Amino acid sequence: xxxxxxxxxxxxxxxxxxxxxxxxxxxxxxxxxxxxxxxxxxxxxxxxxxxxxxxxxxxxxxxxxxxxxxxxxxxxxxxxxxxxxxxxxxxxxxxxxxxxxxxxxxxxxxxxxxxxxxxxxxxxxxxxxxxxxxxxxxxxxxxxxxxxxxxxxxxxxxxxxxxxxxxxxxxxxxxxxxxxxxxxxxxxxxxxxxxxxxxxxxxxxxxxxxxxxxxxxxxxxxxxxxxxxx
Amino acid sequence: xxxxxxxxxxxxxxxxxxxxxxxxxxxxxxxxxxxxxxxxxxxxxxxxxxxxxxxxxxxxxxxxxxxxxxxxxxxxxxxxxxxxxxxxxxxxxxxxxxxxxxxxxxxxxxxxxxxxxxxxxxxxxxxxxxxxxxxxxxxxxxxxxxxxxxxxxxxxxxxxxxxxxxxxxxxxxxxxxxxxxxxxxxxxxxxxxxxxxxxxxxxxxxxxxxxxxxxxxxxxxxxxxxxxxx
DNA sequence: TCTTGTTAGATTGTCGACAATCTGATTGTC
DNA sequence: GACAATCAGATTGTCGACAATCTAACAAGA
Numbered sequence: 206x207x208x209x210x211x212x213x214x215x216x217x218x219x220x221x222x223x224x225x226x227x228x229x230x231x232x233x234x235x236x237x238x239x240x241x242x243x244x245x246x247x248x249x250x251x252x253x254x255x256x257x258x259x260x261x262x263x264x265x266x267x268x269x270x271x272x273x274x275x276x277x278x279x280x281x282x283x284x285x286x287x288x289x290x291x292x293x294x295x296x297x298x299x300x301x302x303x304x305x306x307x308x309x310x311x312x313x314x315x316x317x318x319x320x321x322x323x324x325x326x327x328x329x330x331x332x333x334x335x336x337x338x339x340x341x342x343x344x345x346x347x348x349x350x351x352x353x354x355x356x357x358x359x360x361x362x363x364x365x366x367x368x369x370x371x372x373x374x375x376x377x378x379x380x381x382x383x384x385x386x387x388x389x390x391x392x393x394x395x396x397x398x399x400x401x402x403x404x405x406x407x408x409x410x411x412x413x414x415x416x417x418x419x420x421x422x423x424x425x426x427x428x429x430x431x432x433x434x435x
Numbered sequence: 436x437x438x439x440x441x442x443x444x445x446x447x448x449x450x451x452x453x454x455x456x457x458x459x460x461x462x463x464x465x466x467x468x469x470x471x472x473x474x475x476x477x478x479x480x481x482x483x484x485x486x487x488x489x490x491x492x493x494x495x496x497x498x499x500x501x502x503x504x505x506x507x508x509x510x511x512x513x514x515x516x517x518x519x520x521x522x523x524x525x526x527x528x529x530x531x532x533x534x535x536x537x538x539x540x541x542x543x544x545x546x547x548x549x550x551x552x553x554x555x556x557x558x559x560x561x562x563x564x565x566x567x568x569x570x571x572x573x574x575x576x577x578x579x580x581x582x583x584x585x586x587x588x589x590x591x592x593x594x595x596x597x598x599x600x601x602x603x604x605x606x607x608x609x610x611x612x613x614x615x616x617x618x619x620x621x622x623x624x625x626x627x628x629x630x631x632x633x634x635x636x637x638x639x640x641x642x643x644x645x646x647x648x649x650x651x652x653x654x655x656x657x658x659x660x661x662x663x664x665x
Numbered sequence: 666t667c668t669t670g671t672t673a674g675a676t677t678g679t680c681g682a683c684a685a686t687c688t689g690a691t692t693g694t695c
Numbered sequence: 696g697a698c699a700a701t702c703a704g705a706t707t708g709t710c711g712a713c714a715a716t717c718t719a720a721c722a723a724g725a
Contacts, residue, residue, distance in 0.1 A: 217716095218505045218678065220493075244707070254680045256486060259708090263450075263490045267497030269590070275448045276686050276707055291585040298532045302525070355521040357598075360499070361591050368587075447686095448708065474677070484710045489678090506677055506716050 219253055223261035226251070231270050231281055232367065233336055234374045241278045242271070270367055282368075286421060289372055292365055293417040299350075299362060300409045306353035308402045315352055316398055322348060323394050330388070339373045345390060349397070449483055453491035456481070461500050461511055462597065463566055464604045471508045472501070500597055512598075516655045519602055522595055523647040529580075529592060530639045536583035538632045545582055546628055552578060553624050560618070569603045575620060579627070 230236045242262065248255045262279050265271040273279040307315075322345040329338040343366050350362040393412055396405040460466045478488045492509050495501040503509040537545075552575040559567040573596050580592040623642055626635040 220678080221505070243705095245705090255707090256489075256679055256681095259486075260490055260493045260678095263493040264497050267494050275451070278707075288586065291587040294536075295532070295585065295587050295591070298528060302528045306524075355525060356518065357521040357525050357595065361525070361594075364591075365587065450708080475675090485677090486709055486711095490708095507718095508677075 218257070220257040220260050220264075223251065223253065223258055224264050227261060227265055228268075228270065228367070231265075232370045232374060234371070234378045236281050238281050238283050238371075238375070240281045242280065243278075268367060269364055270371070284372060284375060288368070289417065289421055292368055292372075293413070293421075296365060296369070296413060297410050299358065299365070300413065301406045303349040303353045303358060303362070304397075304402065304406050304409060306355060306358070307349045308405075310352055310354060311397075315348070319345075319348060319394055319397060323390055326390055327388060335377045336374060339370055339377065342390070343370055343373075345394075448487070450487040450490050450494075453481065453483065453488055454494055457491060457495055458498075458500065458597070461495075462600045462604055464601070464608045466511050468511050468513050468605070470511045472510065473508075498597060499594055500601070514602060514605060516651060518598070519647065519651055522598055522602075523643065523651075526595060526599070526643060527640050529588065529595070530643065531636045533579040533583045533588060533592070534627075534632065534636050534639060536585060536588070537579045538635075540582055540584060541627075545578070549575075549578060549624055549627060553620055556620055557618060565607045566604065569600055569607065572620070573600055573603075575624075 227236075227242075236242070244255050244258060244262075248258045251258070262271060262273070266273045266279065270282060271279050272282050322341065325341040326338065326345055329341050347362065347366065350359050353359070389412070393405075393408060396408050399405065457466075457472075466472070472492065474485050474488060474492075478485045481488070492501060492503070496503045496509065500512060501509050502512050552571065555571040556568065556575055559571050577592065577596065580589050583589070619642070623635075623638060626638050629635065
């Protein structure tokens with residue numbers, strides 16, 4: 206008997222590919238917040254009919270990346286400072302919980318994966334690839350959620366992550382500054398390997414705090430010049 | 436100047452109505468876990484074409500009530516004991532957070548609404564309407580989430596709620612026992628009106644604990660007789 | 666008997682066209 | 696000129712039909 210682990214084959218529906226395409230376009234800032242998605246135009250560009258496109262858009266609406274108004278259109282969500290603040294504060298709570306759950310489940314495979322993802326961040330940083338840096342940093346951070354063995358928690362975090370990635374991408378897009386050179390994740394990785402869970406939780410909380418402070422100041426700046434009146 | 440608060444007009448798309456219909460069918464246990472949804476049959480029953488039905492199903496998939504396998508079908512999610520346990524433990528954390536956020540925002544309108552919802556639960560209990568009792572109890576519980584002024588938190592809880600309602604409905608459906616007569620929410624309401632936040636958080640945690648214990652024992656029972664092999 | 670190939674039926678995925686609705690520009694009226 | 700009514704164009708919502716894929720039953724061969 207051959208014992209081989211096969212990975213599930215790729216989703217071969219147009220719908221799934223459209224979802225992936227659109228999500229990527231939103232998360233990288235290619236599609237701007239508030240922008241309207243014209244179904245006919247997009248379907249022609251993708252060489253696809255409107256049916257699978259619309260189904261894909263419904264998924265992204267539920268995912269929280271798009272918002273839809275009947276007979277008016279579907280739009281990329283707007284990013285307000287309050288949204289970021291809300292996501293941030295919830296993320297703190299979830300982090301604490303995820304670490305608590307992951308803590309007793311850590312093993313060699315966990316540490317290896319932690320290092321692997323950490324390495325990916327460092328590589329993206331060296332390459333000055335800001336988009337990829339955001340992506341890998343979130344993936345590093347997401348390990349505690351994947352390891353926590355709680356499907357609802359993981360799902361919740363993935364929804365949060367989508368938005369966070371969008372926010373960070375926007376931020377980077379706006380102020381096209383060089384990525385921070387020093388390795389801000391070193392301490393986090395070390396603490397996650399250590400024996401003091403409380404310290405890890407505390408650090409995660411503060412670490413996130415720093416990242417968000419940047420974002421918030423940026424977002425608050427945005428709202429000084431609203432595009433439309435209230 | 437007339438100052439009137441208008442409620443948003445009803446969604447007039449078939450899609451929205453289909454979503455509501457399907458969601459209700461799932462949450463009340465009319466559609467059983469694992470059951471396959473035949474698009475043609477349902478669309479004929481609803482006198483609707485498959486396009487809006489499929490879009491509605493996509494939404495419910497993202498909402499976590501359905502699960503879809505390409506070219507195979509869309510099914511009502513299965514309920515495992517682990518799912519319930521996951522939702523339960525996350526709910527504890529979220530409750531604590533929601534109470535913390537809501538606490539300083541409580542005002543007379545909050546207390547009034549709290550009483551109103553509490554009354555709704557008591558009425559459903561008197562009428563021996565178990566389905567409605569579940570619904571109102573979750574709405575009472577949801578007030579702290581609506582009041583916490585955190586859109587992401589609210590959205591997360593609403594997703595959790597859908598499943599919880601489904602779980603509870605299943606439970607009630609299975610053991611068709613009379614509803615508990617005594618008012619288990621009295622203490623909760625009193626504490627939410629009081630001045631000791633920690634006590635309220637502690638009570639919420641324990642209160643939920645009791646409800647879930649019932650659910651879990653039921654779900655574990657289910658899994659002793661799996662319908663399909665692993 | 667077990668395995669493999671074939672085939673018919675059913676079901677899901679996709680398409681192009683039509684219906685319903687919105688937007689804004691235009692016209693007519695005061 | 697201000698305002699309401701009307702209308703054309705564009706866009707979204709819905710429909711019925713076709714294509715792609717799966718399932719299960721059956722036949723053929725080792």
